[in-house]
Structure formats: C-alpha cells, structure tokens
Amino acid sequence: MKIAVCIKRVADSETRVKIAADGKSLDEAGVKFILNPYDEFAVEEALQRKEKAGSGEVVVIACGSQSSQETIRTALAMGADRGVLLEATGVPADGLAVARALAAELKGGAYDLILFGKMAIDDCNHQVGPMVAELLDLPCVTCVAHLTIDGGKGTAEREVEGGMEEVEFPLPALLTADKGLNEPRYPALKGIMAAKKKPLEVKPAAFGAAGLEILAMTPPPERKEGRIVGEGAAAVPALLKLLREEAKVL
Amino acid sequence: MSHVLAVLEQRDGSLRKISHEVVTGARRLADALGGEVHALVLGAGPVSGTDAAGRYGADKVITATHAGFANYAPEGYARAAADRAKSGGYGAVVLAASAQGKDLAPRVAAKLGAPLAADVTDIAVDGGSVVVTRPVYAGKALLKVKITAAPAVVSLRPNVFTPVERPKAGTAETTAVTGEAGRVVVKGIKAAAGGALDVAEAPIVVSGGRGLKEPANFKLLEELAQAFGGKAAVGASRAVVDAGWRPHGDQVGQTGKTVSPSLYIAVGISGAIQHLAGMRTAKVIVAINKDKDAPIFKVADYGIVGDLFEIVPK
Ligand SMILES: Cc1cc2nc3c(=O)[nH]c(=O)nc-3n(C[C@H](O)[C@H](O)[C@H](O)COP(=O)(O)OP(=O)(O)OC[C@H]3O[C@@H](n4cnc5c(N)ncnc54)[C@H](O)[C@@H]3O)c2cc1C
Ligand SMILES: Nc1ncnc2c1ncn2[C@@H]1O[C@H](COP(=O)(O)O)[C@@H](O)[C@H]1O
Numbered sequence: 426m427k428i429a430v431c432i433k434r435v436a437d438s439e440t441r442v443k444i445a446a447d448g449k450s451l452d453e454a455g456v457k458f459i460l461n462p463y464d465e466f467a468v469e470e471a472l473q474r475k476e477k478a479g480s481g482e483v484v485v486i487a488c489g490s491q492s493s494q495e496t497i498r499t500a501l502a503m504g505a506d507r508g509v510l511l512e513a514t515g516v517p518a519d520g521l522a523v524a525r526a527l528a529a530e531l532k533g534g535a536y537d538l539i540l541f542g543k544m545a546i547d548d549c550n551h552q553v554g555p556m557v558a559e560l561l562d563l564p565c566v567t568c569v570a571h572l573t574i575d576g577g578k579g580t581a582e583r584e585v586e587g588g589m590e591e592v593e594f595p596l597p598a599l600l601t602a603d604k605g606l607n608e609p610r611y612p613a614l615k616g617i618m619a620a621k622k623k624p625l626e627v628k629p630a631a632f633g634a635a636g637l638e639i640l641a642m643t644p645p646p647e648r649k650e651g652r653i654v655g656e657g658a659a660a661v662p663a664l665l666k667l668l669r670e671e672a673k674v675l
Numbered sequence: 676m677s678h679v680l681a682v683l684e685q686r687d688g689s690l691r692k693i694s695h696e697v698v699t700g701a702r703r704l705a706d707a708l709g710g711e712v713h714a715l716v717l718g719a720g721p722v723s724g725t726d727a728a729g730r731y732g733a734d735k736v737i738t739a740t741h742a743g744f745a746n747y748a749p750e751g752y753a754r755a756a757a758d759r760a761k762s763g764g765y766g767a768v769v770l771a772a773s774a775q776g777k778d779l780a781p782r783v784a785a786k787l788g789a790p791l792a793a794d795v796t797d798i799a800v801d802g803g804s805v806v807v808t809r810p811v812y813a814g815k816a817l818l819k820v821k822i823t824a825a826p827a828v829v830s831l832r833p834n835v836f837t838p839v840e841r842p843k844a845g846t847a848e849t850t851a852v853t854g855e856a857g858r859v860v861v862k863g864i865k866a867a868a869g870g871a872l873d874v875a876e877a878p879i880v881v882s883g884g885r886g887l888k889e890p891a892n893f894k895l896l897e898e899l900a901q902a903f904g905g906k907a908a909v910g911a912s913r914a915v916v917d918a919g920w921r922p923h924g925d926q927v928g929q930t931g932k933t934v935s936p937s938l939y940i941a942v943g944i945s946g947a948i949q950h951l952a953g954m955r956t957a958k959v960i961v962a963i964n965k966d967k968d969a970p971i972f973k974v975a976d977y978g979i980v981g982d983l984f985e986i987v988p989k
Binding site for chain 2: 554642658
C-alpha cells in the first residue's frame with residue numbers, strides 16, 4: 426500500500442495566545458510547536474495500514490517554513506518512510522491555496538490512500554483535505570472515526586449530529602482523520618535515531634493566488650464579571666428568576 | 676448588486692432547523708449587497724419545512740432533486756450546489772458549519788475555485804467585500820478576514836446567527852439534478868443513544884464534570900435537560916469522557932466540540948482553559964460548583980456555590 430499523509434506544524438494546544446506586533450498573527454516567542462494532533466491519527470493509520478498490507482510506503486508531506494522539517498522528522502520517527510517539505514515563508518490563511526500546493530505534489534503519486542487530519546488546531550480551517558480531493562477528483566470521506574478497508578472498498582464512520590454516519594467509498598481515496606480512529610504511537614528511541622537518516626526532500630510550495638486577507642487578530646471578548654447568586658439549593662429560585670427576567674434565556 | 680445562495684440542510688426529508696440560521700446569515704449579506712437570497716435544498720423529493728425559508732428572508736426556494744439525494748451524497752450535493760452557484764452568478768454562498776456543511780463547503784469552494792471562510796461568527800460587507808470574523812486557536816483568538824475573491828463562500832458556526840423573521844416571497848421552484856450522485860455513498864445514520872439533539876446545536880447545554888463522582892449520576896443532568904422540554908443536550912468535560920463515563924461526541928472543549936448555546940450550565944466542572952475554549956461563546960453561562968474559587972466562576976454570568984447533589988434536583 427502506498428500512502429501519503431499531509432501533516433502540519435502547529436502551536437501546541439496549551440499555548441497561551443499572545444498576538445504579535447503586526448496585530449495579525451500569533452507571537453511565536455516561547456511557543457512550543459507540535460505535529461497537529463489530528464494528523465497524528467492520520468500518520469498512525471497509515472503506518473497500521475502499511476503494516477497490515479505487509480509492504481508499501483508511507484510518505485509524509487508538510488507545507489511550511491524550514492522549521493516544519495522537525496515536524497516531518499517526528500512523523501518519520503513514528504515510522505513513516507520519507508518526507509517532503511513544500512517550503513514557503515508562511516502558510517496562507519486561504520485553505521484552497523494550501524490545497525493547491527499539496528495537490529500539485531500528490532498528483533501522479535499513485536497513492537492508494539491519501540490521509541489528512543480533519544482540522545489543523547491553529548487556523549481551524551477544517552477544509553484542506555476535501556479541497557485536495559476535489560482538485561485531484563478523488564473520492565473523499567471527512568472526519569473518519571472508524572475505518573475498515575477490504576480490497577478496493579472501504580467503509581467509514583463519521584460523527585454527525587445525533588449519531589454516526591456510515592459511508593462507503595472505493596479506493597484510491599482521500600480520508601481525513603478524527604479522534605477515535607486509533608491511538609497514535611510514541612516515537613521510540615530507535616525510531617528517532619532512524620528518522621535522522623530517512624530521506625527528506627525540500628521543494629518550493631506553489632500556492633497560486635490567495636483569496637483571503639487577514640485584517641486583524643484580536644483576543645476573544647472578555648466576558649463581563651459574573652456574580653455568585655448564592656450558596657446551596659436555597660439559591661435555585663433566585664437563579665431561575667434571573668435566567669427568566671434578566672438573562673431572558675428561559 | 677449581487678444575490679446570495681443559501682445552501683440549506685435536510686434530514687429524512689425535513690428541513691433542519693440550522694437552515695433558519697443559514698437563511699438569516701444570507702439575508703444579512705444580501706441586504707448589504709443589495710440582492711436577493713436564493714435558498715437551495717437538496718433532496719430525493721419534496722422537503723417539508725422549506726416554507727420557513729421565506730419567513731427568514733429567502734426570496735426564492737429551490738428544491739433540487741435526485742433519486743440518490745435522500746441521504747447526504749457528498750459528491751452529488753457539491754456538484755449540484757456549485758453548478759447552481761455558477762449559473763446564478765452569486766456574490767456569496769452561505770452554508771452551515773454543521774457536520775454536513777463542514778464536509779460540503781470545502782468541496783463547493785474548490786469546485787468554484789473560491790476561498791472558504793469557515794465556521795464564522797460574524798459577517799459584514801465593507802467596501803463591497805465580504806468581511807468575516809472567525810475563531811482560531813480553539814477560540815483563543817479571533818481573526819478578521821476579508822474575502823478578496825468571488826464568490827465569497829462562508830460557513831456559519833451553529834447557534835451564533837439567531838434566526839430573525841424577515842418575511843420574503845420564498846417562491847418555490849423545483850429542478851431535477853442529472854448525472855451521478857457520486858462514488859461516496861452514505862448508507863445511513865446510526866442514532867446515538869443520547870437522542871437526536873447534539874451538544875453543538877442545542878440551544879441549552881447542561882454539562883457535567885468529575886464533580887458528578889460517577890457515571891450513573893449523569894442521570895441527574897439528563898433529567899435536568901429533559902425539564903427544558905427537548906431544547907437541551909447533555910455535555911461533558913474531557914475528564915469524564917476520558918474516564919469512559921460519557922461518549923466522546925458529548926465532550927465540550929478544545930479537543931471536543933465548540934458550543935455557543937444561549938444557556939450553558941456547567942455542573943461540577945472546574946473550568947480548565949481547554950474546557951473554556953469550547954463554551955466561552957455561550958450567551959449565558961451558569962456554574963454550579965462546591966469550590967468558590969473554581970475558575971469556572973470567572974466566566975460564569977451566574978454561579979451557585981454548593982453541593983451539586985443538593986442543587987441540581989432543584
Ligand atoms: C491538550 C489538552 C486538551 C484538553 N481538551 C479538553 C477538552 O476539550 N475539554 C475539557 O473539558 N477538558 C480538556 N482538557 C482537560 C482539562 O485540562 C481538565 O483536566 C478537565 O477539563 C477537567 O475536567 P473537570 O472539570 O470535569 O474535572 P476537575 O478539574 O477535577 O473538576 C471537578 C470540579 O467539580 C467540583 N465538584 C466536586 N464535587 C462537587 C460537588 N459535589 N458539587 C459541586 N461541585 C463539585 C470541584 O470543585 C471541581 O471544580 C484538555 C487537556 C489537555 C492537556
Ligand atoms: N501547511 C500544511 N502542510 C501540510 N498539510 C496541511 C497544511 N495545512 C493543512 N494541512 C492538512 O489539512 C488538514 C486540515 O487543515 P485545515 O483545513 O487547515 O484545518 C490538516 O490536518 C493537515 O492534514
């Protein structure tokens with residue numbers, strides 16, 4: 426099985442967001458960067474599929490600055506075979522531009538499966554995977570939480586409001602990973618050592634024109650100071666009164 | 676002047692309520708752009724409840740039918756919506772950032788060669804361009820973004836665009852979609868045990884944390900939710916989801932769902948930053964916690980300090 430996984434370097438989820446001097450981006454000073462958690466599920470799935478098939482190749486592709494090499498090495502340490510960095514000084518806010526760059530690299534790669542995370546936890550765009558599928562005209566299922574593949578056909582389950590949607594698709598296909606798909610492995614020391622010697626190719630990214638312009642990044646509005654209505658069960662009638670008459674939500 | 680295409684959502688042949696929010700958002704854009712709202716519904720046949728679209732501001736309601744459109748058909752829906760968007764020369768296309776919309780919107784945008792501003796919490800028109808606000812870093816920052824390409828494709832975060840009645844003609848039109856429904860086939864939806872109302876869409880969310888002590892005690896919250904007459908869903912903190920007390924689909928927070936209900940009631944939840952990321956945009960937050968210094972009280976509009984086991988049963 427030949428599998429490609431698109432991975433992104435993102436600020437750790439515990440980051441305290443400070444806005445940079447330009448007023449439009451994250452102040453990266455002191456921020457820890459990690460492999461996007463949903464992409465970890467995608468890498469793990471690729472490795473398990475290859476192991477099950479008994480042969481194949483797992484290629485990881487990241488688009489970003491030179492520092493994304495570190496993210497690629499993390500995936501290589503987990504067990505991926507080789508990496509490709511599509512280098513750019515910054516990643517555009519427009520997911521379609523990112524999708525174009527990734528699609529250009531994936532095109533003609535003869536992959537049985539192309540895996541993405543459902544969402545990058547920095548821009549929360551939730552879009553690059555299905556956009557690449559459109560650009561490459563591949564069947565695509567997003568937010569896959571459960572997957573079975575049998576021959577040239579797959580069945581996936583994805584969470585929707587009030588239940589799990591069951592979806593059937595033919596291979597080759599592009600899937601985006603949700604939590605629950607698997608338990609990503611930690612890179613072992615042996616893997617980390619081996620990763621250093623695995624091939625990592627660097628090429629320029631070709632985004633094309635972007636159609637989104639960031640005007641400003643701001644902190645979320647502060648919630649105004651609330652109040653303690655009272656203590657214990659005796660405060661319930663007062664709370665209900667406030668919800669009805671002041672907040673008007675009941 | 677340009678028109679706005681609102682792509683609505685149906686399930687089992689009935690219009691989903693979130694569609695009212697989509698029409699409301701589309702109406703706002705159309706008023707600013709000086710155009711009409713055309714609502715598009717994709718289904719296997721007539722869809723009930725589409726008359727509501729006119730009430731919320733659709734000038735026209737187009738039902739596009741295909742035998743393969745009873746369930747969501749990702750490829751067929753995307754093609755039908757993109758074809759309509761192209762042929763109508765729309766200035767903007769509006770969808771819901773629901774489970775279906777999150778899958779459909781990027782496909783439609785890619786087919787149109789247009790950018791997608793996803794999961795937006797505010798929309799406006801400035802100097803002829805659509806400008807949106809969207810949360811990034813799990814809600815820890817807001818991004819103001821100008822859409823410089825046409826059409827502007829946006830998906831709206833559920834529960835943010837409160838439906839506003841703006842009666843318009845809502846003239847009904849029906850067209851048949853030709854071609855294939857697609858290679859990706861949705862077989863159906865296995866209903867979750869918790870019922871049809873999802874925490875991400877419920878107008879009221881009652882969430883429980885480790886303070887509930889054991890899984891069986893969530894019965895208290897389910898009863899409380901029921902007392903709100905079918906408008907409330909039960910959510911959970913990660914601590915109790917990781918412990919296996921509640922399904923992952925109920926988790927609110929950074930690694931779970933982002934919710935913006937009109938009322939969020941946090942019961943026995945400390946209010947860790949990762950939990951706040953998922954619910955701080957609720958209109959009203961109520962916290963019940965026995966520790967008066969719990970961080971949840973910092974974001975709560977109303978708090979009660981005390982033992983939840985005495986307070987929740989009312
Ligand atoms: C990368 C990462 C991602 C995360 N993502 C999420 C996420 O998406 N969602 C999330 O929720 N968390 C998330 N967390 C976990 C988060 O940091 C907290 O650990 C978690 O939210 C705590 O859950 P809790 O409030 O239920 O438990 P606790 O922090 O243990 O709080 C229990 C509360 O119950 C109160 N209590 C106890 N008994 C009673 C009683 N009888 N009556 C009233 N009150 C009582 C206590 O005073 C306490 O405040 C994440 C953490 C990390 C590191
Ligand atoms: N710069 C990038 N490089 C490689 N993959 C990316 C990049 N941006 C997004 N992706 C992939 O697309 C998924 C969805 O990202 P997004 O649409 O930005 O939320 C991620 O989980 C990655 O798999």
